[in-house]
Amino acid sequence: MPPKNRHPTSASVQPSAPKSTPSAPTTTSSKPLNANTAQDIVQNVWDKYVQRTPQRVKLLDTFMAFLVAVGALQFVYCVIVGNFPFNAFLSGFSATVGQFVLTASLRIQTNPENKAEFESISNERAFADFIFGSLLLHFFCVNFIN
Amino acid sequence: MRWLFSFLVLALLGAVQALSSSGSRLLVVLEELAEKDKYSEFWDDLRGRSYTLSFESPKNDKLSIFKHGERAYDHLILFPPKTKGLGPSLTPKLLLEFLKKDGNVLLTLSADHPTPSAIVSLLLELDIHLPTDRNALVIDHFNYDTVSAGEKHDVLLVPAPKALRADVKNYFEVDGTIAVPRAVGQGLGNTTPHLAPILRAGSSAYSYNPKDEAEIVEDPFAVGEQLSLVSAMQARNSARFTVVGSVEMLQNEWFDAKIGAVGSKEQTTTANRAFAAKVSEWTFKETGVLKVGRLQHYLNEGKKNVNESAVGVPEHNPGIYRIKTDVSYTIEISEYTSTHLSPFVPPTADDVQLEFSMLSPFHRLSLTPLAQTANSTIFGTSFVLPDQHGIFNFRVNYKRPFLTSVDEKRQVTVRHFAHDEWPRSWNISAAWVWIGGIWVTVAGWIAFVALWLYSEGVEKGVKKTQ
Numbered sequence: 001m002p003p004k005n006r007h008p009t010s011a012s013v014q015p016s017a018p019k020s021t022p023s024a025p026t027t028t029s030s031k032p033l034n035a036n037t038a039q040d041i042v043q044n045v046w047d048k049y050v051q052r053t054p055q056r057v058k059l060l061d062t063f064m065a066f067l068v069a070v071g072a073l074q075f076v077y078c079v080i081v082g083n084f085p086f087n088a089f090l091s092g093f094s095a096t097v098g099q100f101v102l103t104a105s106l107r108i109q110t111n112p113e114n115k116a117e118f119e120s121i122s123n124e125r126a127f128a129d130f131i132f133g134s135l136l137l138h139f140f141c142v143n144f145i146n
Numbered sequence: 147m148r149w150l151f152s153f154l155v156l157a158l159l160g161a162v163q164a165l166s167s168s169g170s171r172l173l174v175v176l177e178e179l180a181e182k183d184k185y186s187e188f189w190d191d192l193r194g195r196s197y198t199l200s201f202e203s204p205k206n207d208k209l210s211i212f213k214h215g216e217r218a219y220d221h222l223i224l225f226p227p228k229t230k231g232l233g234p235s236l237t238p239k240l241l242l243e244f245l246k247k248d249g250n251v252l253l254t255l256s257a258d259h260p261t262p263s264a265i266v267s268l269l270l271e272l273d274i275h276l277p278t279d280r281n282a283l284v285i286d287h288f289n290y291d292t293v294s295a296g297e298k299h300d301v302l303l304v305p306a307p308k309a310l311r312a313d314v315k316n317y318f319e320v321d322g323t324i325a326v327p328r329a330v331g332q333g334l335g336n337t338t339p340h341l342a343p344i345l346r347a348g349s350s351a352y353s354y355n356p357k358d359e360a361e362i363v364e365d366p367f368a369v370g371e372q373l374s375l376v377s378a379m380q381a382r383n384s385a386r387f388t389v390v391g392s393v394e395m396l397q398n399e400w401f402d403a404k405i406g407a408v409g410s411k412e413q414t415t416t417a418n419r420a421f422a423a424k425v426s427e428w429t430f431k432e433t434g435v436l437k438v439g440r441l442q443h444y445l446n447e448g449k450k451n452v453n454e455s456a457v458g459v460p461e462h463n464p465g466i467y468r469i470k471t472d473v474s475y476t477i478e479i480s481e482y483t484s485t486h487l488s489p490f491v492p493p494t495a496d497d498v499q500l501e502f503s504m505l506s507p508f509h510r511l512s513l514t515p516l517a518q519t520a521n522s523t524i525f526g527t528s529f530v531l532p533d534q535h536g537i538f539n540f541r542v543n544y545k546r547p548f549l550t551s552v553d554e555k556r557q558v559t560v561r562h563f564a565h566d567e568w569p570r571s572w573n574i575s576a577a578w579v580w581i582g583g584i585w586v587t588v589a590g591w592i593a594f595v596a597l598w599l600y601s602e603g604v605e606k607g608v609k610k611t612q
Binding site for chain 1: 568569570571574576577579580581582583584586587588590591594595597598601
């Protein structure tokens with residue numbers, strides 16, 4: 001698993017990275033990598049995710065899952081009931097999609113594993129960009145739905 | 147000094163005032179001026195309607211119907227020439243030019259002399275056809291005058307004309323029978339809407355050359371009601387041209403001649419005088435003249451309208467409307483009759499219509515008479531503008547036989563909805579789901595931001611303790 005191999009390097013570069021450093025050794029020892037059933041594989045992946053992902057990334061993932069759920073609900077509703085008024089559907093749906101994209105960007109920029117690639121962008125800077133982009137998106141959506 | 151001036155104004159007014167709506171200068175072109183006494187009653191009638199008559203011979207070199215490029219006369223009465231034509235000052239081209247400059251012409255024909263080819267070609271240009279046999283006249287063996295034409299049957303007795311159709315006004319209603327002696331029948335082309343017969347021959351009439359010795363008429367020029375004895379042409383500019391098939395019917399002797407119909411012993415007087423008056427009134431634009439007064443179109447929406455002015459009255463004749471708005475249109479139409487303007491009442495089977503058109507009409511609506519003033523009728527209608535933006539015309543195109551044409555166009559822009567004119571999203575219940583979607587997203591985002599900031603604070607604290 002590449003994240004596992006890469007993780008110690010990122011941890012050594014930035015020793016202050018929270019929580020990921022202690023979780024890394026635990027995952028390797030908790031379960032054998034070879035899994036026989038599909039359920040085992042899923043369980044394995046989930047356990048590793050729970051153990052090795054930093055809390056902020058988990059928060060990001062939760063929010064993204066929430067956005068996917070809201071977006072899917074709107075889309076399904078549109079398919080079943082119809083798209084009148086279309087601009088309302090577009091703005092409601094694009095609000096979730098846009099927010100998802102922005103959150104994904106924030107996740108990429110703040111993930112400790114990508115530290116090497118975003119050396120010049122601090123977490124605070126990335127978060128400020130995220131806030132700015134989100135406000136713009138919300139403004140656009142509210143305006144577009146009229 | 148003052149009263150002198152007011153007298154002068156009054157005198158000028160008297161000089162200017164004429165019964166015709168288009169002027170009082172009338173030129174009579176008569177080959178032999180001695181003949182004009184035969185028509186003195188007709189002239190008296192015309193003078194009584196305040197026309198200034200000038201008599202000229204076509205042979206007069208100085209005669210010209212134009213002066214400095216403008217009409218020298220308002221109306222023209224042409225008598226049939228005995229010679230080949232009407233001379234160089236009254237060529238067909240000049241007469242058409244006279245029509246183009248809004249002059250009116252009353253042309254008379256006579257079967258006594260062959261009609262000159264200049265007149266035939268002039269009439270041909272207006273799609274009025276004369277018999278190819280230049281000596282032909284109209285004969286009716288069932289409706290002739292027993293007093294004067296017991297043998298020849300060439301004096302026709304024709305009842306007063308009725309309305310051409312149910313949707314055409316009748317301006318030639320007279321009491322009694324009209325005697326038409328020795329008339330040249332005219333055939334009217336059926337392709338032009340400008341022509342209309344005023345007086346038609348009876349169904350048993352036919353065109354025939356009495357000098358022809360043949361026993362049977364073969365292939366007559368026209369028969370029955372095809373033959374028009376008096377016909378009218380009204381040009382696009384509403385100039386009028388009337389052809390009277392028989393000049394004799396205007397003579398004094400026929401104005402009050404005693405006539406007897408076939409099969410009846412009693413003798414009656416002709417209605418020629420009244421009919422001649424009606425025909426000349428129409429030709430010289432004393433009747434059948436329409437005038438458009440105030441024309442308005444405006445937005446017909448309560449308080450909500452956009453084009454409303456500060457006083458709370460909708461703006462009249464705005465240049466721009468929005469699609470799908472309710473608009474009202476009113477037009478005031480008067481009809482001139484001899485002395486004054488009176489409210490125009492269209493014939494029962496006819497309607498004044500409004501077109502709202504961009505290239506082709508999107509609406510064609512009948513206008514209903516809403517009100518009458520002392521001398522006009524106000525027609526109006528309301529309608530919803532089509533769901534199509536662009537440059538549109540309000541157009542009233544009312545062209546009917548015997549009435550001067552009305553063609554009123556008003557151009558307006560029709561725009562689409564402005565950004566802030568759409569209904570707000572919460573007014574549409576179908577949009578509530580997606581409004582909810584947006585606000586749930588926003589709420590989730592706020593919660594996320596709070597949690598993010600909180601978790602960051604915790605980490606910093608952890609870092610510090612370390």
